[in-house]
Amino acid sequence: MGAFKASWLALPLVGFIIVTLLVPIFSLIRLSVYDSTVADALPKTAETLQAWQGTEIPSITTFEILGEELTTARETRELGRIASRVNRVLSGSRSLISKTARRLAREDAPDVRSAFIAIDEDWGQLEIWHALQQATKTFSSRNFLQAIDLGLMPDGSIEQMPETQRVYVTLFIRTLGVSIAVTLLCFLIGYPMAYAMAHAGPGWARVLLVLVLIPFWTSLLVRTTSWIVILQQQGVLNDIFVFLGLVGDDNRLTMVHNMTGTLVAMTQVLLPFMILPLYSVMTNIPRDLTKAASSLGANPYQAFVRVYLPNSLPGVAAGGLLVFILSIGYYITPALVGGSKGQLISNLIAYHLQTSLNWGLAAALSVILLAGVILLYIVYDRFIGIDRMKLG
Amino acid sequence: MNMMGWRTLKGAIGIFTAFGFLFLIGPLFVIVPLSFNAEPYFTFRPEMLMLEPEAFSLRWYETLFNDEEWHRALFNSFFIGICATILATTLGTLAAISLNHSNFPARRTVMALLISPMVTPIVIVGVSVFFFYSLPFIGLSQTYLGIILSHAMLGAPFVVITVTATLAGFNQTLMHAASSLGANAWTRFRRVQLPLISPGVITGGLFAFATSFDEVVVVLFMGGLEQRTLPRQMWSGIREEINPTILAVATLLIIFAVLVLFTVEWLRARTAKQLQHQ
Numbered sequence: 001m002g003a004f005k006a007s008w009l010a011l012p013l014v015g016f017i018i019v020t021l022l023v024p025i026f027s028l029i030r031l032s033v034y035d036s037t038v039a040d041a042l043p044k045t046a047e048t049l050q051a052w053q054g055t056e057i058p059s060i061t062t063f064e065i066l067g068e069e070l071t072t073a074r075e076t077r078e079l080g081r082i083a084s085r086v087n088r089v090l091s092g093s094r095s096l097i098s099k100t101a102r103r104l105a106r107e108d109a110p111d112v113r114s115a116f117i118a119i120d121e122d123w124g125q126l127e128i129w130h131a132l133q134q135a136t137k138t139f140s141s142r143n144f145l146q147a148i149d150l151g152l153m154p155d156g157s158i159e160q161m162p163e164t165q166r167v168y169v170t171l172f173i174r175t176l177g178v179s180i181a182v183t184l185l186c187f188l189i190g191y192p193m194a195y196a197m198a199h200a201g202p203g204w205a206r207v208l209l210v211l212v213l214i215p216f217w218t219s220l221l222v223r224t225t226s227w228i229v230i231l232q233q234q235g236v237l238n239d240i241f242v243f244l245g246l247v248g249d250d251n252r253l254t255m256v257h258n259m260t261g262t263l264v265a266m267t268q269v270l271l272p273f274m275i276l277p278l279y280s281v282m283t284n285i286p287r288d289l290t291k292a293a294s295s296l297g298a299n300p301y302q303a304f305v306r307v308y309l310p311n312s313l314p315g316v317a318a319g320g321l322l323v324f325i326l327s328i329g330y331y332i333t334p335a336l337v338g339g340s341k342g343q344l345i346s347n348l349i350a351y352h353l354q355t356s357l358n359w360g361l362a363a364a365l366s367v368i369l370l371a372g373v374i375l376l377y378i379v380y381d382r383f384i385g386i387d388r389m390k391l392g
Numbered sequence: 393m394n395m396m397g398w399r400t401l402k403g404a405i406g407i408f409t410a411f412g413f414l415f416l417i418g419p420l421f422v423i424v425p426l427s428f429n430a431e432p433y434f435t436f437r438p439e440m441l442m443l444e445p446e447a448f449s450l451r452w453y454e455t456l457f458n459d460e461e462w463h464r465a466l467f468n469s470f471f472i473g474i475c476a477t478i479l480a481t482t483l484g485t486l487a488a489i490s491l492n493h494s495n496f497p498a499r500r501t502v503m504a505l506l507i508s509p510m511v512t513p514i515v516i517v518g519v520s521v522f523f524f525y526s527l528p529f530i531g532l533s534q535t536y537l538g539i540i541l542s543h544a545m546l547g548a549p550f551v552v553i554t555v556t557a558t559l560a561g562f563n564q565t566l567m568h569a570a571s572s573l574g575a576n577a578w579t580r581f582r583r584v585q586l587p588l589i590s591p592g593v594i595t596g597g598l599f600a601f602a603t604s605f606d607e608v609v610v611v612l613f614m615g616g617l618e619q620r621t622l623p624r625q626m627w628s629g630i631r632e633e634i635n636p637t638i639l640a641v642a643t644l645l646i647i648f649a650v651l652v653l654f655t656v657e658w659l660r661a662r663t664a665k666q667l668q669h670q
Binding site: 006007008009010012013014016017018020021022023024025027028031189190192193195196208210211212213214215216217218219220221222223224225226227228229230232234235236239268271272299300325326328329330331332336346349350353354359362363366369370373377 | 412416423513541602609
């Protein structure tokens with residue numbers, strides 16, 4: 001089989017991954033900056049408004065075109081979508097547009113402009129027209145600005161969101177904090193475990209490996225369920241605490257549906273991803289190294305910190321990267337055991353995808369998350385090298 | 393620090409390590425007995441701790457086996473899992489064989505591309521396929537095909553990795569020998585290469601199946617009522633009305649995980665033995 005022929009065999013999978021992952025990711029990026037809903041539904045209005053200077057109320061022709069297109073949109077049931085898009089630019093526009101489209105035909109006025117203004121005098125203000133002009137633009141940085149708590153005002157200026165509406169930056173920071181905390185916890189708990197596995201006798205090593213692999217192969221949902229069972233107020237851990245007299249029966253600890261739940265469950269779920277690369281690296285560290293260090297007069301602490309730890313670093317780096325990447329995009333566990341205080345950015349992405357239906361914002365939040373992950377890979381590759389990563 | 397001090401420290405680390413293992417495996421053992429609870433609670437009642445027979449029952453397993461929704465979830469999980477596994481294993485094995493040739497062009501880049509599903513945060517995968525498959529001209533949202541394609545994509549990297557690892561121990565002269573005996577490319581692959589790399593292929597397949605079997609974010613974002621899988625059904629169970637049926641499912645899934653684990657370890661041992669023979 002020639003080399004040329006052999007490399008063709010990789011093409012089906014290469015093509016498959018491009019079509020099922022890369023193209024969808026590109027469509028995600030596109031969606032975060034591109035939205036043609038309003039421009040498609042109100043094409044002539046869009047065209048007219050692009051030429052509008054924005055300094056005075058548009059001409060009567062613009063009113064006529066908008067009136068016509070709103071009526072059509074109402075007939076084709078597009079109106080709701082248009083109204084909610086404009087509402088994202090200027091809140092209050094939703095009801096204004098719906099009301100106007102509904103009443104326009106019945107309004108008795110000398111011309112369309114007076115009809116609009118008779119329905120609501122906001123049509124005589126510049127603000128709604130600025131909002132419409134902005135909504136008819138297909139490319140917009142609005143979603144990205146909103147994803148970092150900035151608002152694109154109808155007149156095109158950028159302002160910080162009022163304090164009560166600033167949620168995303170906090171959530172990004174919280175997600176970052178939780179990911180770092182989970183990675184550190186996994187390292188602290190997992191390092192001695194991997195060490196025990198690598199340095200136990202063959203029989204024990206096998207038993208310990210099975211103890212790590214069973215949770216690794218067990219469904220994530222099962223493990224999250226078990227934490228609810230253990231941590232809830234009437235749960236196993238509280239029962240034990242009450243039995244031991246550590247806490248009273250009437251003030252049981254709240255350990256689930258908050259940040260504690262998220263941290264504990266995520267650490268347990270991701271622990272095998274830290275242990276397995278560490279174990280694989282540690283089994284290859286020559287036993288004689290630490291012995292040599294001791295014979296040269298190093299105490300156990302020095303032998304460990306100066307000799308053993310540096311040799312195990314590739315495992316630490318691989319496990320750390322794996323746990324960090326997995327936790328930064330974690331959705332299921334925080335959603336089930338996090339309550340409202342333990343939610344991460346991915347939960348908000350899901351919220352905008354499924355509940356608020358603000359897909360553009362969901363896409364922008366995802367793109368920022370993705371950019372962060374890619375940046376991390378680049379840094380990792382520069383300092384440690386993706387090639388040196390061992391996955392067991 | 394003197395000898396005593398070091399020993400105390402070592403002992404303390406030992407206890408800490410033991411707690412680590414307890415922390416990792418303990419939660420699973422809590423679930424199993426509770427799934428036999430005779431009452432609709434999630435806690436051990438005194439009667440259970442006294443091991444009174446009346447405190448235990450199979451009622452949640454009965455509920456489970458008589459429930460239409462769980463039946464469909466079980467069917468969906470296996471149907472989607474098997475289809476995704478076949479797709480991922482076929483494409484992944486071919487790619488690994490091809491990548492194994494030393495003169496493969498741009499090997500590093502291609503490998504990075506093939507591994508990318510494994511290292512992309514799952515929420516981003518879920519959101520992306522949801523948007524893409526919802527596009528009117530694609531129309532794969534809420535279909536089996538959409539989920540199968542996504543799961544095959546998520547599982548394929550594991551096949552590439554395990555088969556590549558097995559191929560590293562594969563003796564290429566065997567192929568030349570077969571060739572000199574007049575075997576064509578297909579015969580060489582089927583009669584010589586495939587039997588020897590089959591442990592790697594099967595392990596990769598099991599990883600791909602487990603990936604699909606455990607995946608819930610894509611199903612959650614993109615699947616409809618029709619396509620509810622076991623983890624998706626558990627998700628609703630936990631969020632909506634939590635009852636011990638969930639624990640019965642969980643127990644069965646733990647048993648399933650143990651079976652998969654031992655199969656994978658058995659295959660790994662077999663490959664290791666084979667490499668020693670060579």
